[in-house]
Amino acid sequence: MAEAEGRAHEAKLAEEVNRRMLVDRANAEREKWVAAINTTFDHIGGGLRAILTDQNKLVVAVGGLTALAAGIYTTREGARVIWGYVDRILGQPSLIRESSRGKYPWSGIFSRAMSSLRNGDKTSSKNGNGFGDVILHPSLQKRIQQLSGATANTKAHQAPFRNMLFYGPPGTGKTMAARELARKSGLDYALMTGGDVAPLGPQAVTKIHQLFDWAKKSKRGLLLFIDEADAFLCERNKTYMSEAQRSALNALLFRTGDQSKDIVLALATNRPGDLDSAVADRIDEVLEFPLPGEDERFKLLKLYLDKYIAQAGSRKPGLLQNLFKKQQQKIEIKGLTDDILREAAAKTEGFSGREIAKLMASVQAAVYGSESCVLDPNLFREVVDYKVAEHQQRRKLAGADGDRA
Structure with missing residues (x-):
């Protein structure tokens, strides 16, 4: 029992000694930094007193700071003016x-x-x-x-x-x-x-x-x-x-x-x-430039079928593009004949070329939304019928807005 108490007392004394050593070390470090700061400010103060008491040094210091500020401002504004002039003379208008x-x-x-x-x-x-x-x-x-x-x-x-x-x-x-x-x-x-x-x-x-x-x-x-x-x-x-x-x-x-x-x-x-x-x-x-006729709509459907469907997923030139961009999945076309495209061309009366391009983009989205990634006549007709109904609804809304105006 006495031996245990003695060991506890020794540990307490050792802890106290370590604490005092840490405190002394921190105080010494603080005093060192305070002394360094005081010395720095003494040097700065001495320099300022020397400048303020010596008129020549004061003039040189003020002139140097002014010249430095003027140089920075002139360089910045000059570069801005020169670049603006070059951009105005040579650059493309906004x-x-x-x-x-x-x-x-x-x-x-x-x-x-x-x-x-x-x-x-x-x-x-x-x-x-x-x-x-x-x-x-x-x-x-x-x-x-x-x-x-x-x-x-x-x-x-x-x-x-x-x-x-x-x-x-x-x-x-x-x-x-x-x-x-x-x-x-x-x-x-x-x-x-x-x-x-x-x-x-x-x-x-x-x-x-x-x-x-x-x-x-x-x-x-x-x-x-x-x-x-x-x-x-x-x-x-x-x-x-x-x-x-x-x-x-x-x-x-x-x-x-x-x-x-x-x-x-x-x-x-x-x-x-x-x-x-x-x-x-x-x-x-x-x-x-009128709205496309049926024959033009058929040609547009074939053009955008090739652009958005047949060419989807094909490799494009450019190594970096192929490395860093995710490749589109290849779409398989089954049973989509010219007769089906002509049927769609007849249904899309009143469509502009842009609307036909958007229609084929919607077909592409519908194919990517399916599990098989296959375009067949049923899916194609479904999208065409939906877009035709949407087109007619937009025309009704536009007509109603015109009547109110």
Whole structure:
């Protein structure tokens, strides 16, 4: 018993000794840091006193700090101004949504070369007419091909270009036709939308002038396509048009007053009657894009069947893309004949090209939603019937909204 008490007492004494050693060590460390801090502040204070008491040193110190701050500010603001100037002179205008030209003159050379090598033979074989994925009524298709040839010859002879107006319901291929027309004519193209002009407010006039200055620098000539043109090129007598919109319209009219050898202006609208009379006066060619007929709908169904169904899961060029992107599952097509596609073409009367593309995308989604990943006539007809009913319901809703308005 006495031996146990002695051991406990010894342990308690050892613990007390260790605690005191830790406290002493912490106090010594604290005193060392306090001394170091005091020494540092003494040096700083001494330096400040030396500067404040010596007028020459004070002037040098203040001048050095001022020069350093001015240098940092000047460098930052100068770089910002220089980059803004370079971007304004060489860069792509903010109004442009899509362009065959790069953002800067040197950035589009490689991409254009690779695109031409990749797509040189592909676009001519899709529908057998050398006009890419654009499937239109034969008479309209022929007219656009004539325009592309005439535009190419106009460019070769340095004659003024002719401006164009594309009108028709949404999704009928106006944008795709403009893109293909520029490609077949050997021109660059740039796409913008009229709805982007109004939010610019007072800056709209400046942006319009920058846009045309940029477009004129294209050595190949440029087709400027303005989608939803009626959004800012509507009649100037409209009461709801703001002063900024009116000024933007006047700026565009000023830049298009004479026929140009550098720019083809192509406007697209669903409501051609809303365009300002001065805008309509600048148009040389007017093309109507109607809803596709039954034969065009059949061709569109075949085109998008190949694009969304037959080619789904096939390997695409690009090693990095194949490594880092999950590959789509291959879809098996069973019993889907041309007669079934013609039946669907007859059912989809009133569909635009875009709606047919969405229909085939819905077919793809339905196939991926099934267990077998097989497209058969029953599943295809089921999706077509559903989309036709949905289309009719939308038309009823649109008609009801129009009656209320």
